[in-house]
Amino acid sequence: MDAKQSPASAEPSYVERLRRQRVRVTPQRLIVLEALAAHSGHIAADEILRWAAARYPAINLATIYRTLDLLISIGLVAQTDFGSGVSFFELVGDAPHHHLVCEHCHAVLEVEGNVLSPMHESILREYGFLTNTRHLALFGSCRACLAALESKVP
Amino acid sequence: MDAKQSPASAEPSYVERLRRQRVRVTPQRLIVLEALAAHSGHIAADEILRWAAARYPAINLATIYRTLDLLISIGLVAQTDFGSGVSFFELVGDAPHHHLVCEHCHAVLEVEGNVLSPMHESILREYGFLTNTRHLALFGSCRACLAALESKVP
């Protein structure tokens, strides 16, 4: 739904989208958005802090969290837990994708959204539950670790 | 796979399985296992503490966590994060199932394992990634909240 947004421009529309939500446009908020845009895959709060502090040294972690909460509540950002006690954040707006988290080497692969659509459909059909396409991490073993495990237990 | 285990008896095989792993059989460990067996769905560490303290008052949260780590490392227990900063634990041995966590009312539904097998297969085929059947929570909207949302935004 709604495919009308400029493909590769990052800066100008954010200001507009914040204004549309009647929230103030502050340098901190724009910088958090830039940090998210720069790491389009996924990024943790303290990584945002490091990134942001490089260009706005006074910025504070509490502000990062408050900003992320705001951006989530207005639908600009999605939050994902990879099971390590740390939350990761990403901009909503790219193609939907999910994360495969390797429990052995902790690598994170990204999966196209449509790989999971048959699952979404059967869960919706059988349980009446609409799975959120943007808040999903699957745990398991990546190809490399799988090979390593098989060579040990043949 | 392997359907050979007594259906409703809980105590004797645990002792054996602990011994087989060369770890000591202590009342604390058995009580944690009993707590897990009693809540076969999923249970958080502090709920285990409450349950265990009722029959072994001296037991300590740190012990619960250490015991859970041990049980996970020997493959008796699985850990799941529902995205709330709290970990949930369950015995490995029941039929595989996953969890549907409603982001609105925080209800947790259980899904049969095979609903997700087409997804497992396509991910294995396309990414060489073997998803862990026992460490999975899907977030989204349950039937009731879905209905409530639709009536607000028709």
Add this chain to the structure above:
DNA sequence: GTGAGTGCAAATGCTTTGCAGACGT
């Protein structure tokens, strides 16, 4: 000018750890 937004510091909640004593083998 005013209230939303921020920085600072302290608090929170879950989980982990160091150490001395206890208990399973």
Add this chain to the structure above:
DNA sequence: ACGTCTGCAAAGCATTTGCACTCAC
């Protein structure tokens, strides 16, 4: 008896909150 396990208390970590000040509107 030995070495593992436990209880206790304190630390650790990501995240949240209270409060006074600041800045976007």
